[in-house]
Amino acid sequence: MYPSKFDYFRAASVEEAVALLHRHDDAKVLAGGHSLLPIMKLRLAQPSALVDIGHIHILRGISHHDSTIRIGALTSHATIASSDVLRRDCPLLAEAAGHIGDPQVRNKGTIGGNIAHADPASDLPAVLVALGASIHIAGPTGERNVAAVDFFTGLLETEVGDHEIITAVQVPRLQTASGTGYVKFEHPASGYAICGAAAVILLDRGHVCREAHLCFNGVTDTPHPAPGVGAALKNSTLGDADIERAVDDNIQIEDPLGDVHASGEYRVELARVYGQRALKLARDRAIS
Ligand SMILES: Cc1cc2nc3c(=O)[nH]c(=O)nc-3n(C[C@H](O)[C@H](O)[C@H](O)COP(=O)(O)OP(=O)(O)OC[C@H]3O[C@@H](n4cnc5c(N)ncnc54)[C@H](O)[C@@H]3O)c2cc1C
Structure with missing residues (x-):
């Protein structure tokens, strides 16, 4: 199956991605493409445009702070599963990411795409809720944070608005005696x-x-x-x-x-x- 026709835009920054989504009403964000492209090929989704965020390097990577760890939305499941920081300080997330799909899916799929798609069968949503994580979202009016427990609003539905993108996920560092x-x-x-x-x-x-x-x-x-x-x-x-x-x-x-x-x-x-x-x-x- 082939997807229906769409325009393709490659965003160089979060601001540009948000502006493109604002300009093209029916546009969709493209991250790893492992959920979006199959449903486009089945014509279950027919966006008029794709906004590729794959080259916004600031969205990729894992950094740790005093009591939290920040994971960029474009960070792949494979990177999460093999991260020394996460394996030591948030092993639940690393463990779950290591159980996702197969090596191809783990190398291409991203944490942002996984939770934005909000498939009930995905591994990361329940993990983020159990951890008390928060999700960072950028949009035309700035940035906001949403607790994971409030983020998933229905079947394949989340708090992310039409002109917004997920920029990062923040998880607490594991305490001693836990x-x-x-x-x-x-x-x-x-x-x-x-x-x-x-x-x-x-x-x-x-x-x-x-x-x-x-x-x-x-x-x-x-x-x-x-x-x-x-x-x-x-x-x-x-x-x-x-x-x-x-x-x-x-x-x-x-x-x-x-x-x-x-x-x-x-x-x-x-x-x-x-x-x-x-x-x-x-x-x-x-x-x-
Ligand atoms: C064969 C197969 C097996 C799989 N097995 C598992 C499994 O066992 N467990 C599991 O949890 N998952 C599984 N997945 C899903 C996979 O883990 C990916 O995380 C998932 O496909 C989406 O991530 P992606 O980066 O590819 O997102 P995409 O496919 O690019 O996007 C998915 C959706 O999220 C939106 N989106 C993407 N990034 C953002 C962002 N930063 N901000 C806002 N919206 C965004 C897109 O517009 C689209 O609607 C599987 C997938 C496949 C194809």
Whole structure:
């Protein structure tokens, strides 16, 4: 299949990209092209113009600050997975990026494109929500930051407006006495998550749980956090039975996604099992 006709513009700066999007009403941002080009070829998207941001070098790379790490929107999954800074200070993101698709997808796909596309089966949205990340967005009126938990607004929908681009993602650096884990039940061909679970655990002295965060992907239109699980685990010693009970008693998934790959009922059961696995993995890493 061939896409319908479109104009192509290569932006040299964030300002130029925003101006081009403003000038061409029906334009789309092009990053790695791994989601946009297939849907254009299927004619599920027919933008009048593409604004290629691939040459805006300021959007690429990872830098660390006192308590946070900034990842440029154009940073590839492969770069994230192999980053020493992220593996040490935000291993959850590096771990999840390493599980995306195959080497070609990881080399071309970008973190900005992944979250802008907001596929419910993508790995990074739930990870960013569990981490308490924020998303930096630039538009005609300047820059703004949106918490990851507010960023994903519906199936393939986000807070990013028509004339805006994501410039970066900011994640907190892992504190001492903490652990994280990402596990997924993946589609065998694409690697996309049928259900994924991302967990973050912070400990007080004596291995007592100070905070626990759990978020799923693949089970609902948007990343599905489970705050009740975190509340149930607070102040517990995170034994296997504590984790299993917290998940069994507190996962409420109304209207789960169901399709040819897995029914809604099956996805809810996967969330229960993978939620427990992710939390146990995070706990084991926190206490080791
Ligand atoms: C075979 C295959 C397997 C895959 N498996 C997985 C998987 O297992 N897990 C997973 O998470 N993902 C998977 N993906 C998706 C992949 O990870 C890419 O992240 C994703 O395709 C989008 O990133 P991209 O950079 O290619 O964006 P593009 O395809 O260029 O863009 C995607 C969308 O985001 C918009 N966009 C891109 N960048 C920005 C920006 N900076 N600001 C605003 N809007 C922007 C575009 O306009 C478009 O609407 C898979 C893809 C393929 C083709």
